[in-house]
Amino acid sequence: MTNEELKKAALDYHEFPRPGKLGIEITKGFSTPEELSLAYTPGVAEPVLAIQANPEDAYRYTAKGNLVAVISNGTAVLGLGDCGALAGKPVMEGKAVLFKKFADIDVFDIEVDAKEPKDFIDTVARIAPTFGGINLEDIAAPSCFEIEDALIERLDIPVFHDDQHGTAIVLCAGLINALELVGKKIEDVRIVCLGAGAAGIASMRLAVDLGARRENMLLVDRKGVIHRDRDDFSKLNKEKLEFASAASAERRSLAGALAGADVFIGVSGPGLMKPEWLMLMAENPLIFALSNPVPEILPEAAWSVRKDLIMATGRSDYPNQVNNVLCFPFIFRGALDVRARTINSAMKVAAVKAIAELAKQPVPQEVLAAYRKNSLSFGPDYIIPKPIDPRLRDIVAPAVARAAVDSGAARLPYPAHYPV
Incomplete structure (x- = not known):
């Protein structure tokens, strides 16, 4: 067309x-x-x-x-x-x-x-x-x-800004699964996030909730790494200041930040990641290039220089699509069913883990047929479920509802019609 x-x-x-x-x-x-x-x-x-x-x-x-x-x-x-x-x-x-x-x-x-x-x-x-x-x-x-x-x-x-938290939840579900595949722990990996807006900040915050360490994270905006010696440091908003680093001079550009990094998160703009920069990253790098419709780096360009990476984009025509529809309908379904007062960190983490776990289960035939696949199984090209997987409601909503009840955010008990 x-x-x-x-x-x-x-x-x-x-x-x-x-x-x-x-x-x-x-x-x-x-x-x-x-x-x-x-x-x-x-x-x-x-x-x-x-x-x-x-x-x-x-x-x-x-x-x-x-x-x-x-x-x-x-x-x-x-x-x-x-x-x-x-x-x-x-x-x-x-x-x-x-x-x-x-x-x-x-x-x-x-x-x-x-x-x-x-x-x-x-x-x-x-x-x-x-x-x-x-x-x-x-x-x-x-x-x-x-x-x-x-x-x-x-x-x-409940009040939920999906551009922040929906992206963060699905991205982090893919992240913890990809880390498992390459044998790395979230508390050890170095993460570079290009894009310091809603999705970038929320993704970094949620990664911290999942165990990532702030000292291993570099946040990059249009002017480079956010660090404490920047000329505009006093003018930065408080969300950026959360991730201001003590990065040395050689690590204050995007290329410098990527040296030795395990994870790249792109929530910025098209074509901002140069293929040669991938060579600076650690073994088995994880690339989440989520700018849409054109990612920070196209998968073909990434694979041409690194065969050991796992890659996700926001697009449906490549493996591992980070799509908010995996999350937000079911976050609200679970929250509404227990009449939650808010959507808190525990509920977001529960959604992350539920989505991640679903990717490890056998894929129904109806999903394979919809995507014209003979098979799909947990691995580098399938770290998160497909958006139309009908099991998402039955898996994610109960996990969110349970977390709401356990964390005190709910006004109703865990629904009897949900799985125990």
Whole structure:
């Protein structure tokens, strides 16, 4: 399919037979005068009064408990940049479809015309009573950190910025499996992350939660390694400062940082990793080049200089696709099912381990057929499950729910219909 054919197909898909990708369905009988009187006046007064007396009854009498808001201000839409709130709506509708398809979670997509963090925070906080959870999406760094932190503090429902944590969870699932394959331990490896925005910071933080040591990590932005002697050190945001290193002069460029490194994480831009730099890395390097649609280095270029690497990208046409859909629907499914107040570190780590473990299990025939594969098994070309694996909901959501209960984030017990 040519680029023009793809463009037309994408536009036609969104326009016909009716515009958009979402609709609303009625879930109760509504065809008799009696049902009408129950659904609206006078019957609707009863749940109103019940909720007024006990706000938790909103979960009994409304759709709140299975309703998530996918909210954006359009300042970082995919790889397209600041497109504005309205232009980001197709992406938010797409995210809503993924929630419904993979985890049967209802979604309202909400596009907020507010670039100032305070305005955005206030808007979301005021509409939050409608929802059981908030999924933040396509919000530029560093505002995304301030926004998420403030909303977590103000609200008693889960708030999750998927561009940060979804990427981090799936990446880290692949990382711990790849490390197992090459016989390395996360507490020993040296990690270089190119990209100090939402995904980069979250991935580094989650790697630390999994056992990586900060002194073994170098974070790189447009000006090089973030170190304590940089001219702009006093102007760096607090998220970057978390990973400021004492790197010597020779290690302050990307090439210098890669010397002897075991892991490269790219969440930055196309073509920024030169093939010859791979030769500087340690034996059996792990390469996560996640810029989309063009990664920091194409797999063909990487394999041409190193045969001992394990590689992942964000693309579906190469092995080991790091795709957030492996994570976010099931994080929210587990959180909603135990009415969690938040999505905490324990729940994220549980999701990492559940996704990683699933990659070691036999792959169902329906997944092999969908990807036109005769076989798939745990190894260098299969370190994370495929995005459409139907087992993800049954594996990841219960792990998240259990972690929520065990960590005190849940308001309900572990569901009886979940596996023990």
